[in-house]
Amino acid sequence: MDALVIGAGPAGLMAAEALARAGRRVTVAESRPTPARKFLMAGKSGLNLTKDEPLATFTAAYDSDWLAPLLANFGPEQTRDWATGLGVDLFTGSTGRVFPVAMKASPLLRAWLAQLAAMGVQLQTRWAWVGLDQGFVFDTPEGRQTLKPKVTVLALGGGSWPRLGSNAAWVPILGDAGVGIAPLRPANMGFSVDWSAHMAPHFGTAVKGCALLAGGRISRGEWVITPKGIEGGGVYAVSAAVRDGAPLTLDLAPDRSLTEVLGRLLRPQGRDTTTNWLRKALHLDPVKLALLQEWGRPLPKPPGPLAQRIKSLPVRHSGPRPLAEAISSAGGILRTSLTEDLELTALPGTFACGEMLDWEAPTGGYLLTGCLATGLHAGRAAARHF
Incomplete structure (x- = not known):
């Protein structure tokens, strides 16, 4: 193993793909029994991949200007090309939202996992990251394991829908390691x-x-x-x-x-x-x-x-519904704790991507495209780090 990716959601799988395309031997560690559970749940009512609109309009929907160059590299057009490259037919709705014709996430995920497996990516499920101790420590079905990869990409999600894996257990681990983290708050919530x-x-x-x-x-x-x-x-x-x-x-x-x-x-x-x-x-x-x-x-x-x-x-209300019920979360790893390559300054050789970073966007394809874009950026940067 050259590279370790922790988290098998869209951002983590995209980072794994980028590493594998660069010729790295990649292992993906996922805490749940199966990968991309939140991705699959979100796709049950129709997987909104991205939005067909000009890039400037698209990037303006995000609250973080630093995402603009990442989205320019992998934005709506590239997201559509990536999905069709996996054999998934798409259509664009009247509001510009882009969906698979099948209106499900599962066919896309199956094709993606098959492609990653053919590229040599190894997937370890029920591997829960529990800390740092001269390596990355996991609780696994075979007992406690410590991995010491050359590079690591963290893609552990935020704090919404914890039953599907994004339980924010990484926050105290990285906080203790000196990583700056903005408190997680509900986003896209009721x-x-x-x-x-x-x-x-x-x-x-x-x-x-x-x-x-x-x-x-x-x-x-x-x-x-x-x-x-x-x-x-x-x-x-x-x-x-x-x-x-x-x-x-x-x-x-x-x-x-x-x-x-x-x-x-x-x-x-x-x-x-x-x-x-x-x-x-x-x-x-x-x-x-x-x-x-x-x-x-x-x-x-x-x-x-x-x-x-x-x-x-x-409208008389008593505040947001809890983070666990939110579609996504705001907050996460501060941009000031990352290099331009999304490498953690406190943990050289460790990169981060996806919803665990401190950015926010509305629903409508922006969240998924943002996760894919940051995953690709972190994966490519990790591949260059050797």
Whole structure:
């Protein structure tokens, strides 16, 4: 073994591929019984590989400028080429998101693992990295093992979905070794809401045709009301700003101006209940009316303030859902603890990639492409380190 990769998610497998293409003998150590479990779980509802948009637009979605050259080297175009090179047919949806035609992660992963095996990459499962002691120490089915590779690439993920392997157990190990680490926080997550009883019939309902606004960002995506709160793509798009303190508001009629909403509310209510009057005047569906009652009580009587409430309804929540439930995590190894090659300055010969680095991006293909790009960069740099 020349090179050790710890973690068999997308970033780790891409690093292993880069090392193997450079002629290195590679072993991948994975703590779980099978590789890429989070990748497979994310792909169950349709694997969003990347997004078909100009590179400048694509890189602007990330919170870290230092990722730009890595994404220029392996961005949306290269991600599509890589997948089709594995025999996976792709299509681009109406929003620019790129998916496998099969809408699953498993065919791509099978083809990728077969390719890596043909290149000589060895995969060790149920190998849990537990520390540093004159080498990399693992708990394995055969007992404790210590490996001393020439180079190592860490691809251990963040702290979201720990049951699938990204349990952040690496944080104290690297912290004790002198690596700077920003605290892990939930990203692309939902928010807790203490609903009143009248909202129970709407649990599981998708909210469509609304706009969420926070920190200067506007999201028109769909989201879902759950017994615990709100979640879904529309919420995730503004979640970073809300997590960091921005107020969240809901526009129940985003296709109508405030003036138009006000004009419709000037129509006589007659003998209609307030709910029926609003339904007829603005064509609000039951879930929108329920949200207006939930977060807008007491409803203002004059049409002007009521129109304002409908166009800017404060979303009352009690903060982000836990990190374990988040789609991804923010925080991780600080850029200042890494060289340009993503080598840890505190641990020469050890590189890091993927979600364990301190960067953040929204859902929509950005997360996976970012992991692949950093994995490729770290793997190639590790190969040059010999």
